Amino acid sequence: MAVTLAPGTAAAPGRPRPVTRRGPRRATPGRIVAWTYLGIVVLVTLFPFYWILRTALSNNYKLATHPSSPLPVGFTWGAFERALGIASTAQAQAQGGSGASLDIPLYLRNSLIYASVQTVLIVLFSAAAAYAFSRLHWRGRNLVFGVLISALMVPGVFTLLPNFVFVKDVGLNNTFAGLILPGGLFQAFTLFFLRQFMLGLSNEIEEAAIIDGAGPLRIFLRVVLPMSSAPIATVSLLMFVNAWNDYMWPLLVTNSPATEPLTLALGVFKQSSPQAAPDWAGLMAAALIAALPMLLLFIAFGRRIVNSIGFSGIK
Numbered sequence: 001m002a003v004t005l006a007p008g009t010a011a012a013p014g015r016p017r018p019v020t021r022r023g024p025r026r027a028t029p030g031r032i033v034a035w036t037y038l039g040i041v042v043l044v045t046l047f048p049f050y051w052i053l054r055t056a057l058s059n060n061y062k063l064a065t066h067p068s069s070p071l072p073v074g075f076t077w078g079a080f081e082r083a084l085g086i087a088s089t090a091q092a093q094a095q096g097g098s099g100a101s102l103d104i105p106l107y108l109r110n111s112l113i114y115a116s117v118q119t120v121l122i123v124l125f126s127a128a129a130a131y132a133f134s135r136l137h138w139r140g141r142n143l144v145f146g147v148l149i150s151a152l153m154v155p156g157v158f159t160l161l162p163n164f165v166f167v168k169d170v171g172l173n174n175t176f177a178g179l180i181l182p183g184g185l186f187q188a189f190t191l192f193f194l195r196q197f198m199l200g201l202s203n204e205i206e207e208a209a210i211i212d213g214a215g216p217l218r219i220f221l222r223v224v225l226p227m228s229s230a231p232i233a234t235v236s237l238l239m240f241v242n243a244w245n246d247y248m249w250p251l252l253v254t255n256s257p258a259t260e261p262l263t264l265a266l267g268v269f270k271q272s273s274p275q276a277a278p279d280w281a282g283l284m285a286a287a288l289i290a291a292l293p294m295l296l297l298f299i300a301f302g303r304r305i306v307n308s309i310g311f312s313g314i315k
Contacts, residue, residue: 056285079281115243121184130194151188
C-alpha cells in the first residue's frame with residue numbers, strides 16, 4: 001500500500017530542504033549609528049595619508065599660495081624625483097626644493113638590515129626564553145620571570161642613556177652591531193606574549209616526543225616552534241615595524257650614512273634647506289616611500305595579526 005505525503009508535510013529524511021533567501025537587513029537606528037561611526041573612523045584614519053599624498057604631488061613653491069586646497073597644488077612628480085635622487089639641482093630648486101636629495105636605496109638597505117636582524121634576534125631569544133619559562137620546570141622560574149617582565153613598567157626612554165654609554169664604551173658607535181644588539185637581546189613584551197601562548201599548548205604531543213627520546217632542544221625546535229607559528233609571525237611583524245620606525249636610538253648611536261636608517265635620513269632631509277622653508281613636498285614623498293614596505297606587510301599579514309592577538313592554546 002503506497003503512502004503519499006499531503007501538501008505541507010515534512011519532506012522525507014535525507015532530502016535537502018529548500019533554501020530560503022533572506023531579504024536585505026532592515027536599517028535599524030542602531031545599525032545606522034554603527035555604520036556612521038565606522039565611516040567616521042575610517043575617514044579620520046585615511047585622511048592623513050591622503051593629505052600626505054596630496055602634498056607630495058604638489059609644487060613646493062605653490063603650496064604656500066593654496067595651503068588648504070584639497071587637490072594637489074601645481075601637480076608634479078618632482079617631489080618623488082627629488083626624494084629618489086633622480087632630479088637635478090636646477091630642477092629641484094625650480095620646484096621649491098633645496099637641491100638636496102636622498103640616497104633612498106642606501107637608506108632602505110640600512111633600515112632593512114637594522115629591522116630584519118633585530119627582529120630575528122628578538123624572536124629567537126624570546127621564543128627560547130618563553131619555552132624555558134612555560135614548558136620547563138626549574139627552581140625560581142616564576143621569580144626570574146617576574147623580574148624580567150617588570151621591564152614592561154620601565155619607559156624605554158629611561159634605558160636610552162645607559163645603552164648609549166655602553167655602546168660608546170665598547171666602540172660600537174656608527175655600526176650595525178651598536179644599533180641592533182641593545183634592543184635585539186631582550187624584549188619583555190615579546191617574551192610575555194609568547195610565554196602566554198606556550199602555556200596553553202597541549203602536553204600530549206610533547207610527552208609523545210619525550211617517549212620517542214627527544215630532548216628539550218629538539219622538542220623546542222621540532223614541536224613547540226611549529227605549533228607557535230601564528231604568534232611568532234605576529235610578534236615578528238610588530239617588532240619589524242617598531243624597528244623600521246625607530247628614530248631616537250639611531251639618532252644617538254650613528255651619524256654615518258653607511259649605517260643611518262631611513263627615518264634618520266628623513267630628518268636630515270627636512271633640515272637641508274636652512275635658508276628657506278622646508279621642502280614639504282619632497283619630505284612627504286620620501287615619507288610615502290618609507291611607509292610603502294610597511295603598508296605591503298600589513299596588507300599581506302594583517303588578517304594573521306588580528307587572528308593571533310586573540311590567541312588560544314591547542315587543546
